[in-house]
Amino acid sequence: MTDSSLPDKGSSGVSRRGFMARTGFILGAAALSGHATAAHAASRTTATVIGGGEHVPVLVIGTGYGGSVAALRLARAGVHVHMVEMGMSWDTPGSDGKIFANTTSPDARSYWLRTKTKQPLSNFFGFPIDRSIPRYTGILDAEDFSGITVYQGRGVGGGSLVNGGMAVTPRRENFGAVLPTVNADEMYSTYYPRANAGLGVGTVDPAWFDSADCYQYARVGRKQAQRSGFPFVFVPDVYDWDYMEKEAAGTVPKSALAGEILYGNNYGKKSLQKTYLAQAAATGNVTISPLHKVTSVSPASAGGYTVVIDQLRTDGSTEATKTVTADKVFFAAGSVGTSKLLTEFKATGRLPGLNDEIGKGWGDNGNVMCGRANHLWDPTGAVQSSIPCGGIDNWAAGGAFAEVAPLPTGIETFASFYLSITKNPNRAQFSWNAATGKVDLNWQASWKQPSIDMAKTIFDKINAKEGTIYRTDLFGVYKIWGDHLTYHPLGGAVLDRATDNYGRLHGYSGLYVIDGSLIPGNTSVNPFVTITALAERNIEKIITADL
Structure with missing residues (x-):
């Protein structure tokens, strides 16, 4: 670079x-x-x-x-x-001809002023996966506070550079709890439509989704959610879905199908x-x-x-x-x-x-991650689109919405991975620390427990139905929940x-x-x-x- x-x-x-x-x-x-x-x-x-x-x-x-x-x-x-x-x-572009680094090959472009990567999934099959990198003003900031790491985009475009692009409008019935002093009628008639148009929001073609190899992992997630009685919903995104289909056909350079997400996306997003x-x-x-x-x-x-x-x-x-x-x-x-x-x-x-x-x-938007180990007869696919397009909605019954998220490793993992958004009530406060000359945040790690409990309302039931277990190797040794981070600071x-x-x-x-x-x-x-x-x-x- x-x-x-x-x-x-x-x-x-x-x-x-x-x-x-x-x-x-x-x-x-x-x-x-x-x-x-x-x-x-x-x-x-x-x-x-x-x-x-x-x-x-x-x-x-x-x-x-x-x-x-x-x-x-x-x-x-x-x-x-x-x-x-x-x-x-x-x-x-860097020396590889691309502006952004690949998720599986982080380099100096990947992290903001770190000498070692700090990936949300720190381990895989029991082995730590973080690696040394040159210190550089890279694209993803993993900022550590007491009890939590906050992931943020660094660059012109901010968080839009590093997120999965899931462009979701809250359910109308939930809006009063989100912004109680804002007129919901105006938001849903004028400003949400304006935002979606400005952002270029679109939804995957369901017929193509059903046939695309790169969304086998999401179809497995849909099948398992529905067998346990949970609604599976297609989620809008800001990816160029025409480009995605051409990636799958091999007629354009691959981006989502090359696993690009954490450290930027070179083409389609x-x-x-x-x-x-x-x-x-x-x-x-x-x-x-x-x-x-x-x-x-x-x-x-x-x-x-x-x-x-x-x-x-x-x-x-x-x-x-x-x-x-x-x-x-x-x-x-x-x-x-x-x-x-x-x-x-x-x-x-x-x-x-x-x-x-x-x-x-x-607050952390109630973020918590987890993975589940599937049976050998439920492969999720070696090639997975890095752009999620569906989720499990248990907001009304259990206070959780779970993205069916990719694990774009390039190999078959027989695993399903999820980022849950929950109704965590805990709120933290920033304060000035005169001794260190820095701002502190008083979040406590134990405050993630409500999010774990809400996510379990989905995944305990799916595991019981499918006869499967949680993955224990993604966030450390024998650690089930990714409860140490947020992608959605608010x-x-x-x-x-x-x-x-x-x-x-x-x-x-x-x-x-x-x-x-x-x-x-x-x-x-x-x-x-x-x-x-x-x-x-x-x-x-x-x-x-x-x-």
């Missing part, structure tokens, strides 16, 4: 108009065609760097779902937006660079600084906000520190990133007027508590939160569609009322 995705020194003097003219930023139509090669993919996303002393009308911290929505809608309203992203732009960010760039009003980390936001004497930003090298060291001013600042660094920034800024006096709800209401700057009911931070005009930290800990399903829809709702109000 080269360092060519690093901004060139001295390029901060390039004007926005000159930069846009020279690079021809992202073209959404080409990106969505599903036929791009790795070389062509490199031309889809480009970036610039912000210069010290610059003034911007709007600064968006983060390029994930909420930030991308804000950038697009503000840009279409005629507002110039600059986005800063701690991760890389991921637009330059419609991550944010191909959707919201592509459309934002096409306005000519959006620029992005990758490898830029915000370290301070405080009121400026002449109005607006002074923002201090470190420009990073790919080893994580600081290349330059810049101070810029912004009329308005949107915090979109993700649940953990935004919560950490606001917690620190309140405690250290940069934003002392933030209220006492900052840092509270954080909360920390909860809507209508830390902010008003549209994400405006209490105490500071022109400061907003527009990401998953607004959602108090649980969405009952994969959260990114809800994050996107809520951002669509909030930015519409902000543009109308504030701009």
Whole structure:
């Protein structure tokens, strides 16, 4: 992997108009065609760097779902937006000709500033599978807190780079518990449809699913769920399903069928660079600084906000520190990133007027993983699509929804694997630790037990019906449950508590939160569609009322 995705020194003097003219930023139509090669993919996303002393009308911290929505809608309203992203732009192929590393062959591109991988499945058939890697600003951050590891995407596109793309809208009857102060009628009539359209959500063709070798593992999961009386549902996704079928036919380069998921997807997935960010760039009003980390936001004497930003090298060291001013600042660094920034800024006096709800209401979306060992007559297939497309719905009876997830190892495992989302009631709080100069999270490992109990309402019954057992080799030695992690961090700057009911931070005009930290800990399903829809709702109000 080269360092060519690093901004060139001295390029901060390039004007926005000159930069846009020279690079021809992202073209959404080409990106969505599903036929791009790795070389062509490199031309889809480009970036610039912000210069010290610059003034911007709007600064968006983060390029994930909420930030991308804000950038697009503000840009279409005629507002110039600059986005800063701690991760890389991921637009330059490595030595293997691909931008992203394969799941089974992690390298420097795989992890954010680690010297050893930390895969969610740490063991396989009794052997540890983590390996040493060079320290690099890679795509997946496995951030360790007390009692939990939080997996987050690092790069332009945020979490959309590393998730399985399951684009699920919560059941209407569950929404009141997710966002109690938000009008459900508006969300389901306007903002969820808008989010799904913007994200490019689609569903697998059931007939093709029934015949595709790469979904044998999901068909086994469906059969076993239904035999135990559980509903199996097809789940929408943001993968290009036409491309997937061509992968299976062998007419295009393989991506999902090559096991690409944890560390990015080179071809078929419609991550944010191909959707919201592509459309934002096409306005000519959006620029992005990758490898830029915000370290301070405080009121400026002449109005607006002074923002201090470190420009990073790919080893994580600081290349330059810049101070810029912004009329308005949107915090979109993700649940953990935004919560950490606001917690620190309140405690250290940069934003002392933030209220006492900052840092509270954080949850793990009830995530827990497990695997089951199937009989020899129930093979799940050596080739498995890395994109899940179905799940087991026991939300009403047992408080759990379980993705039938892949184990894309390239060999037959005779195993079924699941990521469950449960109604875990426990909530943690971020706090500033002055002794270490870091933000802590007080999650306790024992708080995962409700999630395990809810997941067991599904899998104990399936095991009893099928005469099967849990796998004990995936998360350690004789450990059944993956209860040490979350892929779905939520909360920390909860809507209508830390902010008003549209994400405006209490105490500071022109400061907003527009990401998953607004959602108090649980969405009952994969959260990114809800994050996107809520951002669509909030930015519409902000543009109308504030701009």
